[in-house]
Amino acid sequence: MMNQAPPSHYELCFRSLFHSRPGFAFPCNARGEVHLDGLSERARNNYFYARAMVGRELAPPAVAQGAATESPRRMGQPDSWHSRALAGRWS
Template sequence: MNASQAPSGFVLCFCRLQDGNQLYAFPCDARGNVDMDSLSERARNNYLYARALMGLQTTWPAVRRSA
């Protein structure tokens, strides 16, 4: 699931450990803080899932400028 453009211009990206392909991206600020209250229920669940799998199935997140 890819989140829509972040108002701040940044997204927090989680990639698949096996091949490095992006799995999830969530709007965040420049420091990588995600406002969970602004996410839909599905996005919030995906965010928590991606965080729980860091180092197991997903990489540690990276802050990137949104396109």
């Protein structure tokens, strides 16, 4: 009998170049492909913003094994921030 590993969850992480600012993380596959149709409009806008700010405010993205979530999140913020992000309030 073969043991099956649990499904892996990946995030495409854009880390901030500045310590005082959070980065972004978006659910993706193992190759770093983000399913844009699965994101809310606000999360999609944040994704496009993150891509546009690479080299200016954010480091190039990296794929990391992340939390089991299907929602994007801001990196470097307390859990309450993550909860608001999951609810679609990215302010």
